[in-house]
Amino acid sequence: MNSGVSPARERRLIEGVISNLQLFRQLSRKDLDTLANHSRLREARRGAAIVRRGEQTPGLVALAYGSAKLALRRANGEEKVVRLLGPGGSCGLAAALLDRPSPVDLVALSHCLVATIPPVPVLRLMGQDAGFARIVAGALAERVLELLGELEASLQQSGKQRLACYLGSLAEPNAQPGTWIARLPATKTTVAARLGVKKETLSRMLRELANQGLIAVAGPEVSIIDRAGLAQLAGASG
Numbered sequence: 001m002n003s004g005v006s007p008a009r010e011r012r013l014i015e016g017v018i019s020n021l022q023l024f025r026q027l028s029r030k031d032l033d034t035l036a037n038h039s040r041l042r043e044a045r046r047g048a049a050i051v052r053r054g055e056q057t058p059g060l061v062a063l064a065y066g067s068a069k070l071a072l073r074r075a076n077g078e079e080k081v082v083r084l085l086g087p088g089g090s091c092g093l094a095a096a097l098l099d100r101p102s103p104v105d106l107v108a109l110s111h112c113l114v115a116t117i118p119p120v121p122v123l124r125l126m127g128q129d130a131g132f133a134r135i136v137a138g139a140l141a142e143r144v145l146e147l148l149g150e151l152e153a154s155l156q157q158s159g160k161q162r163l164a165c166y167l168g169s170l171a172e173p174n175a176q177p178g179t180w181i182a183r184l185p186a187t188k189t190t191v192a193a194r195l196g197v198k199k200e201t202l203s204r205m206l207r208e209l210a211n212q213g214l215i216a217v218a219g220p221e222v223s224i225i226d227r228a229g230l231a232q233l234a235g236a237s238g
Contacts, residue, residue: 014036062088062115066109096118
């Protein structure tokens with residue numbers, strides 16, 4: 001890190017990030033120490049490329065704090081956001097284990113603290129611990145199914161249905177019992193790219209959902225007025 005953080009504090013931060021990742025929660029203290037010994041922390045400013053498409057994938061990349069996007073550029077220059085990451089989010093495992101270049105750009109959406117866990121100690125643990133190897137295989141398989149589900153949604157659902165699904169996935173209980181709120185994790189431009197629509201289309205769809213009495217929009221916060229109605233819209237036949 002280049003932030004003046006002491007080595008002891010950096011080590012504690014690395015251990016905290018690794019131990020909070022679902023992939024590593026069942027590892028022993030000794031194995032967590034091994035991963036931490038090989039891992040590194042660095043900061044990334046908003047807009048900085050954490051990993052560039054075509055570069056060698058440095059390992060499993062996890063966010064201690066901040067937010068980032070995994071994105072692809074179309075030939076016409078338009079961006080497709082494949083995934084949004086928040087604190088505790090991670091990516092790069094498949095490419096790192098296969099020693100392949102990154103297939104996407106990973107770009108910081110805010111000031112980030114990033115931990116990188118190289119593939120060699122992960123592969124070594126997989127060879128030593130069949131249970132851990134199954135967990136890794138399960139995580140990779142789950143991601144494949146998620147991507148196939150997103151592809152199916154892009155083919156069979158309207159933009160408004162995809163937005164309804166997305167808002168439902170972000171829904172959290174609000175301060176008032178029985179109410180829900182979805183906080184957009186990025187700008188409307190980035191969220192629109194995540195949903196495969198233009199920013200203007202996203203704004204229009206939000207207005208339409210509000211006019212239907214399903215939501216109320218206040219900046220990045222979307223109050224979900226009719227959660228059942230939103231879920232019905234999300235599950236409706238295209």
